[in-house]
Amino acid sequence: MAVLEREGNAFDAAVAAGFVLQVVEPHFNGPGGDVSIVAHRAGTEDAVAVCGQGPMPMAATPERFAELGLDQIPGSGLLPACVPGAMGAWLRLLAEFGTKRLAEVLAPAIGYAESGFPVLPEMARAIETMSPLFNTEWPSSAQVYLPHGAAPPAGSRFSNPMLAETYRRLLGEAEAASADREEQLGAAHRAFYEGFAAEAIDKFVSAGPVLDATGRRNPGLLTGQDLAGWRPEVDRALHQPYRGVDVFKPGPWSQGPVFAQQLALLEGFPLGDMAPYGAEHLHTVVECAKLAFADREAWYGDPAFTDVPMDVLLSAEYNERRRSLVTGSANHEFRPGAVGGRVPRVPERPPQQEIPAADAEWLRQLGNGLPTVVELSNTRNDTCSVTVADRYGNMVAAVPSGGWLKSSPVIPGLGFSLGTRGQTMHLAGGHPNSLEPGKRPRTTLSPTVVLREGNPVLAFGTPGGDQQDQYTLEFFLAVIDFGLDLQAAVEAPTFRTGQVPSSFVPHEFHPGFLSLESGCSQEVFDELRRRGHVAEPGPEFSMGKVCAVGTDLHNELLLAAASPRGRQPYAVCR
Structure with a gap:
């Protein structure tokens, strides 16, 4: 609303809200996740879709998963990680439909990441449940989510200075590149997908295996080159x-x-x-x-x-x-x-790995690919949503998700996790949503x-x-x-x-x-x-x-x- 009152349009406001959600709802989404956006610009008679779903790595093949002894893609860890699409999609929406500069729409997110915000109850439950994993296997996540060595209680003030620094560095490189708004946004995209963020992601993923939903330590497949070759479609x-x-x-x-x-x-x-x-x-x-x-x-x-x-x-x-x-x-x-004479095909999913009841609760949670702490209830309240209409006749709806704190370890130095949408794909060939290098998982x-x-x-x-x-x-x-x-x-x-x-x-x-x-x-x-x-x-x-x-x-x-x-x-x- 503050963006709208400063003469911004619906698209400016949606982008600002999208960045804030990455900070204040890290149990549901993050910069390493994905987003789907539908936008109507005043004066037109239709709408466009902005695809913030990144593709699978070029090294991701059914044969590679077979070599690892896997018959399906796990729901967490580094193996299901895709190219992060959210950042690119928000930047493209701002560049093509918005009016504000990156500094104006990033300021609220930087403020909350630096100065803090009250922890939502579900975020507190997620961190508390996953804290043994963070302490023993995912130390970069512990550094962000376990300040002073303990999970933050609901309602307490929580900050993520590492993420704030990522946003500031993104903005700094954008402003150093040009005084022009559009050129700044292009420079921000390059800084994330070809520059410091891509380098940090490449370094972390290539450093070695991490514990994932299989209960084993598996390597990742995503590289900096995968990020460099991607652009969001409109x-x-x-x-x-x-x-x-x-x-x-x-x-x-x-x-x-x-x-x-x-x-x-x-x-x-x-x-x-x-x-x-x-x-x-x-x-x-x-x-x-x-x-x-x-x-x-x-x-x-x-x-x-x-x-x-x-x-x-x-x-x-x-x-x-x-x-x-x-x-x-x-x-x-x-x-x-x-x-049209084509026979529908739905490959059978292999049976899910049985997790012994005596195992830790965090392993049971890791085995479920949803962001929420899975409980015996009918609640299905994961993911985020932002919708905005303005006085000019513009209207936009966006659903950001992925890169949640339970999906994979925090990337050191960046303050966010990678999305794991690859878990939705089939390893059996011949299906529209079968795994192929560079292919988008159906979101x-x-x-x-x-x-x-x-x-x-x-x-x-x-x-x-x-x-x-x-x-x-x-x-x-x-x-x-x-x-x-x-x-x-x-x-x-x-x-x-x-x-x-x-x-x-x-x-x-x-x-x-x-x-x-x-x-x-x-x-x-x-x-x-x-x-x-x-x-x-x-x-x-x-x-x-x-x-x-x-x-x-x-x-x-x-x-x-x-x-x-x-x-x-x-x-x-x-």
């Missing part, structure tokens, strides 16, 4: 019309198109005539989600390496055929569709922008891993089909199907399972179970954290809403 966002609005998503290098596929299926159902959050509504949305996510598993991958048939997957003919599979009963089969990060007749209507995103395009879909339908205002829509009961194979180790899959936040009546649960769903109640306000902005063009108002879930989202309007 493409026209994927477009899907729905009941008078135009929805824009990132492409099939993400799971974003699954949101569009669900809309293509749901367009054939009279959702607006159904009782909101009644059994018919919930059943219809869930059964369509199962079909769309099955296609995600079979067909999505880096379009630079594989032919993803999105024109067919979003076509009226294909979705009419798929829609006919939805009946009054829950289906527990995994049913991807055939496209779960999935922001959304919605326009009506070229005018901005909504921008939203949420944490939640694979569930992002379930949680945000439910918000979107609440607004478009049921007419709820933004805040009522983010507070409405949320639900998710377990019939979505997890992208993250240990790749859980629970056919038929349906979790609903408390708030649904017993009659609804009874009817869903009668239809064959394994329906279970979840805690109130436990799923997702939808963050949304919108416009009310008739009254010339900007709107914002933030979910009460997680006790840390914020919505601000001026």
Whole structure:
């Protein structure tokens, strides 16, 4: 908000917030992670997607993993590390769409990293749980996250001076290169991907093996040359019309198109005539989600390496055929569709390594590729989300993640960890998301922008891993089909199907399972179970954290809403 009040636009503000999140939510994201961004510039009639998902190292091959005795990519350590995409994507968004200088948007992040911020409860739990690993195996992480030798308690003041120095050095090299704003941003990119940051990453990864989720010490594959050869892409966002609005998503290098596929299926159902959050509504949305996510598993991958048939997957003919599979009963089969005579293929994941119960809790946590401290709950609140709309008509949604403190050791001298998105890829060949050198792993990060007749209507995103395009879909339908205002829509009961194979180790899959936040009546649960769903109640306000902005063009108002879930989202309007 401070950036907007200093005449910055939505893109300037989003970049400033993105850098601050790297500091204050290191349990969810960092400069070594990734980000997916969808942006609408005032005066245009569409949106663009900025790909901040870095590729796998050129040395990453199935044969290399076989030499290490591995039949799948682990969820943590150095082996699943990709080229860090977040920094490059934020810099490109600022260069092409923003107006502010790097110094102005980096200042808040530097301030929090140097002067400190209050530790969030989940960050405190993550550090406390992982502290034995940091002390014994990941000393560079201990240096950052265990000040005075102990985990910081929730609410205490915490700083990361090493990260602050990284930002300052980035800014110093940018300003030394030129007085021109755009040239400074280009110099900052080079400093990170070809200069001091890339050198520090290369030196650390090549220094030797580190303990990872396998319980063994394995080497890394990422090199400085991998970083030097990467640039973030900006493409026209994927477009899907729905009941008078135009929805824009990132492409099939993400799971974003699954949101569009669900809309293509749901367009054939009279959702607006159904009782909101009644059994018919919930059943219809869930059964369509199962079909769309099955296609995600079979067909999505880096379009630079594989032919993803999105024109067919979003076509009226294909979705009419798929829609006919939805009946009054829950289906527990995994049913991807055939496209143009091509047979869908989903390689089986090998069984996850069993960790003896007597082993340390941190090893169990390391074996799960999600950033959160895994507990016996339905909570899926990992990752971050930033959405901004401004007075000029610009609108942007971004979902940053990766490079969290649990993913891999802190890079000495830089103050951040590398992202581990490589864990989402298959080692078996022949699949759109199979491992290949230089290929982007399919990411779960999935922001959304919605326009009506070229005018901005909504921008939203949420944490939640694979569930992002379930949680945000439910918000979107609440607004478009049921007419709820933004805040009522983010507070409405949320639900998710377990019939979505997890992208993250240990790749859980629970056919038929349906979790609903408390708030649904017993009659609804009874009817869903009668239809064959394994329906279970979840805690109130436990799923997702939808963050949304919108416009009310008739009254010339900007709107914002933030979910009460997680006790840390914020919505601000001026």
